[in-house]
Amino acid sequence: MHEHIRPRKAIASLPVxxxxxxxxxADGLTPYKLxxxxxxxxxxxxxxxxxxxxxxxHRYPNPGAEKLRAALSEHLQVPDADIVTGTGSxxxxxxxxxxxxGTNQDGTADEVIYPWRSFEAxxxxxxxxxAASVTVPLxxxxxxxxxxMAEAVTERTRVILLCTPNNPTGPALTHAEVEQFLTKVPAGVVVVIDEAYLEFVRSEDPVDSLALYRTHPNVVVLRTFSKAHGLAALRVGYSIAQQGITQHVRAAAPPFSVSTLAEEAAVASLNHLDEVHERVQQIVEERQRVQAGLQGLGWPVPESQGNFLxxxxxxxxxxxxHAAGVxxxxxxxxxGEGVRVTIGEREAxxxxxxxxxxxxxPGVNRLTE
Known part of the structure; x- marks a missing residue:
């Protein structure tokens, strides 16, 4: 009987x-998840x-995470109406x-451009x-x-995703190149700057996404509390955009998407940012140590600005x-592509x-060989 129950074609073709x-x-070894x-x-x-x-x-959470939005508004110096929370970024x-x-009434699909490989979701x-994915190789x-990516824009393009630092490869975009890129994008195309790993960036010209959102009505900034704040299990993130965008995003957002626990945790973390930044700096220093170690071994590791290599x-x-699993x-x-390794505990x-x-x-030139 189950052969008669079929999902939409779009769902049936999705990657898992x-x-x-x-x-x-493993005997004698402390296991680590990286x-x-x-x-x-x-x-x-x-x-x-x-x-x-x-x-x-026993009570429902705030419908639009108003307490968290107020805290973010004060911290980021943006209007709370420009913030829409979500279940993680x-x-x-x-x-x-x-x-x-999405799909239009005539059956044509809008296009979303993003780099590949990038975030698996x-x-x-x-x-x-x-909608239809238009992937542009790294x-x-x-x-x-x-x-x-700019050349890939067509009249069907509705959204472009920029992932900086790029997950899983690590390099971050610069402010200058994103600003230049925006001049090539039509004003009606939404450009999402996905900054899940923002706090780990230590580049010379980091993207100032808040400045870009203030001057470009089509820019959306995407952030999360999962990484730097260590709240992955609570699933709380948010977007920032001008109200010409947020009014529509808010209409598409389900109510109560951020739980009371997630909201309280996120606000508490914002109120102790010095401690958050101290922890982030520890991870950055470990990233730099491990990256230098790998490069010293001859590994062609790209410069990562996230909490991974x-x-x-x-x-x-x-x-x-498999060898790591052993x-x-x-x-x-x-x-067929590579391995992403999270910066974990020092022993790991x-x-x-x-x-x-x-x-x-092949490709590793060891100094010891």
Whole structure:
């Protein structure tokens, strides 16, 4: 009987999101999960205290996370009407795509342009909305090819996604190149600047997305509390845009998408940003240490500005992931492309470096060989 029950064609053709797997146990080794870009340091202590104080689990949360929006408004110096919260930045992105891209009455699909490889959920969100993905390959340096993305714009283009730093490869865009890119994009095309890893960026010319949103009515800024703030399990993110955009995004947003626990935790974390930044800096320093270690071993690792590193292993990706698993390290393999490794606890990072010091594949020129 089940053969008569069929989903929409768009759903049937969607790729399956592959979440990072937990590590397998190994004798004598502490297992570490380096596959999901989680913050190994967790949230600041004030978050635990805020969660313990919540006694309204029998009540619905604020419909539009008004308390969190007010806190973000004060912190970012933007109107609270310009902020729309969501279930993580992925939920916030889903709302944006639902509002601006889909299938038209004549059956044609709107187009959404994004780099590839990039965030694995992009094709799922676009396809679910009934829109068409237009993917633009990354450059040889694993960066966005902004010229090619601008050339890919057609009269059917409705949304462009910029992921900076790019997940899973790591490089970040510069403010100058994004500003130049925006001059090539029609005013009616929504440009989403996905900044899930914003706090980890230490580049010389970081994107000032808030300045861009203030001067470009078609720019949307996308952020999350999952990474730097260590609140991945609570699923809270948000978008920032001018009200010509947010009025439509808010219409597409389900009420109560941010739970009371998530809202209280996010507000508490915002109120202790110095502690958040101290933890982020620890992770940045570990990223720099591990990246330098890998480069010293001859690995062609692109400069990452996130809390992860990209190993361009190509056809050896699954083989390396298996070797890491034997060492009780869970990493995220993209078959035929590479492996993304989250910066985790120091012991986990040291074990990764030890593995990379013994693992050989074409393209690695070891100084010891």
């Amino acid at each position: 999101y592959a979440a990072g797997k937990p590590p397998a146990p 596959s999901s870009n989680e913050n190994p340091l967790g949230p600041v202590p004030a978050v635990t205290q805020a969660l313990a104080a919540v006694d309204t689990l 992925l939920g916030a992105l889903t709302q944006i795509i639902a509002a601006f891209a 992009y094709p799922i969100v676009v396809g679910t909305a009934g 450059t040889a340096e694993h960066r966005h090819d902004l010229d090619a 990209w190993l361009p292993l190509g056809d050896h990706a699954l083989e390396f992931a 060492q009780a390290l869970a990493v995220r393999a993209f078959a 990072n040291d074990r990764l470096l030890a593995l990379c010091g013994t693992y050989s594949f």
